[in-house]
Amino acid sequence: MSNAYNRPDQLSPELRKRVLDTARRLGYPGPDPVARSLRTRKAGAVGLLLTENLSYAFRDPAAVGFLEGLALACEDAGHGLLLIPANPEHEDVAAVHSAGVDGFVVYSVPDDDPHLAAVMERPVPAVICDQPNLSEVDRVGIDDGAAIKGLARHLIELGHRKIGVICMRLARTRNDGPASSERQVNAHFHVQRARLAALSEAFAEVGVDWEQVPVIERFDHTPESGGSAAAQLMELDPEITAVMCTSDILALGALSEVRRQGRRVPQDLTITGFDGIDDAERVGLTTVRQPVMEKGRAAGRLLLDAGESTGKPREVVLDTQLVPGSTAGAPRSVEERWFGP
Amino acid sequence: MSNAYNRPDQLSPELRKRVLDTARRLGYPGPDPVARSLRTRKAGAVGLLLTENLSYAFRDPAAVGFLEGLALACEDAGHGLLLIPANPEHEDVAAVHSAGVDGFVVYSVPDDDPHLAAVMERPVPAVICDQPNLSEVDRVGIDDGAAIKGLARHLIELGHRKIGVICMRLARTRNDGPASSERQVNAHFHVQRARLAALSEAFAEVGVDWEQVPVIERFDHTPESGGSAAAQLMELDPEITAVMCTSDILALGALSEVRRQGRRVPQDLTITGFDGIDDAERVGLTTVRQPVMEKGRAAGRLLLDAGESTGKPREVVLDTQLVPGSTAGAPRSVEERWFGP
């Protein structure tokens, strides 16, 4: 009878039909997928672990793009996509343990995330996206350092030397305010760490002392965070001529706060983002575009690809693109700003 | 040993630790979730069936809002959310059969969808969202008829009598063009059927013969579809003073096409949408807002709620809201349009 469902070719169509009809009449609901999974050792699904609440993921355009790509790859392979409820506040790892999946995609979690540890203990393959940068696991990402260096050099060419930075959370502990160099270097989010390090390098090349550059951290990744961080930055150091944000969401918030305070962009202040989300392009934000959808797709492909047998972990590094918008321009000196050109 | 993992309270912490340590040292990866599911008869996950390709869902803001709400509800209950790869083009129902879930949420599928039939055969609860309107299943939706009637009366009060309609697909077969009354009445998508029926009623009340109202159908739910449908509508009947669309996505496309042709909105033509997505509010589209996120949340709650035992199906009907924007105004007569006011 198992054959009737699973191997239509092994018996006559007529018999098959008879068996299936009878089964249905007897109220048999079809093979139990869980029992089948146990036996065949495959679940037909990919698990996705995110650092944020599930619902947040749907509010971040970059995350949605990633999901779109990942869903595409899963769909192509006939696999489902299981979103795992991993509340970053809790250390409850049960959801990872009880996910019936053939593998995991881990999207942008801190390197000390207990859920990540739980994933790594499961005897199924995993692909890590963006961060952390574990050497033993397949990985998809971009060259964060090179990408943001391009942006930094763009500003340097325009003449900026006094900048401020707004970044996303650097650790699982909340810190809304200035981030010390130590905190920057020890950041548990590889992406943020790499971007800050690259910025410090790029500006060191033109003689800027990174210790003097204010870096404001925000735990929540929202436009409101970007706005308040921009305000804090301007108050902390009124002489900065540019604000570099490590995401478009933060930059868009900063942009509206700066304008709300009556300062013109880019004449009075330059603002840059990172990601290249639709809204950023719409308002002409100067930023770096990264292929978020492709990232999801690549992660899914890597996980589901048959050629998974090779010993050493594979790595996919996707290209990024500088998007010169209308929010970056040459700085005016302090004198000019107060007394006119 | 099972106890060590599942019932920490049943044995001494010390022993528990010893057992777990030994297990790990022996390379035991923890209890297999699939075997556990088989035994306990629960998967800890909710399946979501969509009418579109998975990846499409992430491009439609209304669907993303729904997902956000559903994910929220699942998260609250500690359940995962499994996105089921149900390609609407294929009749391949295997993905539904092999989904290890405790229940299904079905989002906006046609009433003759084979995947839906497969879901109904599974011996787990289901909640249907928006459509179809099956009497035996729990349901979450809005009063589509009442909602769009409010919009229709708004236009009628403004003086519109000659309108055109752009609607989404009415069946699983592609028909990009006029939809006959018969096709409208027999539509397999309950939501579209209800909205068209309500429009016909509302306009019948002021003496408009629905047979004379052009209804243009589009299979793909994109702004481009809305644009080309608007063009077709204007060519088909240049005298119409208003275009009512059954979604904001279509309306936004129509809006830009109409403007591209040099006609002013609403002076030359009134345009309305449906859903209340962010982009619609941003451009001031006259539309109806429905609480998409709440819809997802309600669907999840209904499915996961313990009080599932009652005999008759439960129904949640959410409120909608007329959003008078700047794309609806009084019509100008044909004479005015050609010879000025």
Next chain:
DNA sequence: CTGAAAGCGCTAACAT
């Protein structure tokens, strides 16, 4: 083509 049986890894009930 059909039937019987082993066993996937777990949990819950029962026995010690």
Next chain:
DNA sequence: ATGTTAGCGCTTTCAG
């Protein structure tokens, strides 16, 4: 407090 066992429903293998 710990050890033993039946069986969840399926697929696969082997014998008829």
